[in-house]
Each structure stands twice: as structure tokens, then as C-alpha cells.
Amino acid sequence: MSAWNRTGPVVVEVDGSAENLRVVDYASAEALRMGAELVLVAPYSAHGSYSPMMPGYAPKPPAEAADAAVRVAVAHVRHRDGYATELVAVTEEGSRLRVLAAAARKARMLVVGRSCSRGPQRLVHSQANLTLAGRAGCPVVVVPLSWRPSLVDRKVAVGIDGTALSAEALEFAFGVAAGREGELVVVHAGLPAGRRFVEEDPDGSWISRADYVLSETLAPWTSRFPDVRVTRFLSSRPPAAALVHESGDVGLVVVGAHGGRLPIDPVARRSAAAMTCPVAIVPHHLTVAEGMRLEPARTVVGTH
Structure with a gap:
């Protein structure tokens, strides 16, 4: 019989999209059910996607966008569950794989959203989540963005x-x-x-x-x-x-x-x-x- 067991937090990836809030809902429900801490993590790249060929388009710097995303996610969880769940919000520069794997190293599960891509590209994203599970060493729960x-x-x-x-x-x-x-x-x-x-x-x-x-x-x-x-x-x-x-x-x-x-x-x-x-x-x-x-x-x- 396996002796593998975890009692750490539930970690969820935050990306700032409206659809991602359903993934946060899933993670917060799991944390509430388990009596676990919920950790909201927003990885970001130091290099934004701004292009001078797109006049009038001036997005927030990546760090500010990540901060805004976790603030929205925290407010969303508080509105839904009140203060029943202990929350921690983290933003960190780096690749998605490195940041999420490090955040989930002692977690009981890591919750991420499923890519909207189709065909071979979806298999690529699935392999990325497989690699993420291997690096983090904990279950990675992939949630469809349409989940309810x-x-x-x-x-x-x-x-x-x-x-x-x-x-x-x-x-x-x-x-x-x-x-x-x-x-x-x-x-x-x-x-x-x-x-x-x-x-x-x-x-x-x-x-x-x-x-x-x-x-x-x-x-x-x-x-x-x-x-x-x-x-x-x-x-x-x-x-x-x-x-x-x-x-x-x-x-x-x-x-x-x-x-x-x-x-x-x-x-x-x-x-x-x-x-x-x-x-x-x-x-x-x-x-x-x-x-x-x-x-x-x-x-x-x-x-x-």
C-alpha cells in the first residue's frame, strides 16, 4: 500500500481571465471541503506583449497585471465563501512550470485550467500539465473552463x-x-x-x-x-x-x-x-x- 499522503494547501493558477475564475471556484471548493489553505499563484513574464505596431494598445506591466489578477481572484473567493477559507496570494516572475511547481511542492493538489486549444495543440498543453505534475510531485487537477x-x-x-x-x-x-x-x-x-x-x-x-x-x-x-x-x-x-x-x-x-x-x-x-x-x-x-x-x-x- 502506498504511504503517499499530503496535508498541505490547495494551490491554484491565476491568469486574470474571466474563465479562470471558474477554476478558482473549483479550487476554493476543494480547499473548503478539505479544510485546507488556498494559495492563489499568478506567474508572469518580465517581458510584456506590447508591440509598437499596435497603436493605442498599452497593457499594464506584467507584474501589475499579475497583482491585479490575484486581487480580483481574492475578492471573488471572499464574495463566494466569506472568510471560511484561509487565503494566500502569490505573484512571481518566471516560467509557468517553474513558478507553479515550486508553489505546489508541499501542496495536496495543484489546480489549473484546461487549454481552449484544439487538436495537436491541446496534446501539447496536456504534456505541459503532465510535466508540471512530475515536477511538483502532487496531483494536478485540470479543470475545463466551462466547469460548473x-x-x-x-x-x-x-x-x-x-x-x-x-x-x-x-x-x-x-x-x-x-x-x-x-x-x-x-x-x-x-x-x-x-x-x-x-x-x-x-x-x-x-x-x-x-x-x-x-x-x-x-x-x-x-x-x-x-x-x-x-x-x-x-x-x-x-x-x-x-x-x-x-x-x-x-x-x-x-x-x-x-x-x-x-x-x-x-x-x-x-x-x-x-x-x-x-x-x-x-x-x-x-x-x-x-x-x-x-x-x-x-x-x-x-x-x-
Whole structure:
């Protein structure tokens, strides 16, 4: 069982846009539910976007714009929640990755908005959030800019694959479901290599093996969170497709992802790009034993 747990603040990215206030709403609701401090962070570049080819356009200096953005966000939270939540506002010059990762290093979660871009560009932004999760070491919750509270928020889905990669994701998902007094849908998807349809497995061996993996993986967590109602979902779809399908009926989808400075995780990247609800990217922290198993491979790669 994972010993990974955090009791720090909820950190949220502030960018000054009207749509971003919905992301702040999501983060403030989570902080209020957890009894956690809410930290509003606005990264900014020292170089503004002013161009002499745009007469009459003279934006505020970046530092002033960031200060104004967090003031608006603080006023918005106070108007909504009063003084029920302890707030901290931070503006800092630097790249989004560096500033947010540093601010969230001891956080229980980092909340960011989902890019409005489409196609390949959205995958690029999803990879950036994957990298952010790896650097910060905490779950990064990506919230669609159209998000609004709804009855399905109490329902959480999590994808597992039977490996250690799922450990932190399961812990986080069970914790969120318990905090929301909701239901948890556990998704195990993807046929073994060489099989295209469930019909090719007439004796049900794949289903039996998958159900066994679910039972073994869930046993420690169901005993630790006995009040969380768990629904198992086996699917022959590719993992990302199965998770995206579930996202239409839940308030949060949780996916495990490889940690590290440059994580490569196609399932998490595609899931984060295509979800219709908020998605939590939970980085996996290598144990000492896992690191030792990987070390020979790294040595071999380094000798070529």
C-alpha cells in the first residue's frame, strides 16, 4: 500500500481571465471541503506583449497585471465563501512550470485550467500539465473552463492497470470519493496484446484475470475506506478511450502518470486532453526497489 499522503494547501493558477475564475471556484471548493489553505499563484513574464505596431494598445506591466489578477481572484473567493477559507496570494516572475511547481511542492493538489486549444495543440498543453505534475510531485487537477458544480461531482472514476503506477492514483481517488461522500468507479481497460475483441476470449480468461487484478488491487483500499461505494468497470476499449467514456457521467477522473522531470505517458496525456470533466493527473513516485530495477536499463542506454 502506498504511504503517499499530503496535508498541505490547495494551490491554484491565476491568469486574470474571466474563465479562470471558474477554476478558482473549483479550487476554493476543494480547499473548503478539505479544510485546507488556498494559495492563489499568478506567474508572469518580465517581458510584456506590447508591440509598437499596435497603436493605442498599452497593457499594464506584467507584474501589475499579475497583482491585479490575484486581487480580483481574492475578492471573488471572499464574495463566494466569506472568510471560511484561509487565503494566500502569490505573484512571481518566471516560467509557468517553474513558478507553479515550486508553489505546489508541499501542496495536496495543484489546480489549473484546461487549454481552449484544439487538436495537436491541446496534446501539447496536456504534456505541459503532465510535466508540471512530475515536477511538483502532487496531483494536478485540470479543470475545463466551462466547469460548473453539478450533482455528478460526488462521483469519481479512476483508471488502474494492476501495476505500481496506479498506487497513488487509487489513494487519491479513494480520498476524494470519501471526502465527497460519493461513489468510486474503478476502470480497468484494454485487451492483452494480440486480442482485438472480447469474443476472441470465449473461455473468459481475460475477464477472469482482469477481475482478479481488480480484486487484489482494491482489497487494501476498500478496507481502509469502507464507506466508499465501489463500482468495477472492465472494458475492452483502449484505456484512454474507456476513461473518456466514463468522464461524461462523473465529476472527476483520476489517472496515474509517470513522475520525473520529463514524463512520457500517452494514456495520461490523451486522457487529460479529451476529458469532458476535471481530470486529476497523479504522479507515481518510484520506490527504492523500482529505482534499482530501472537502473540497469539506464546504464545500458548510457553506454550506446
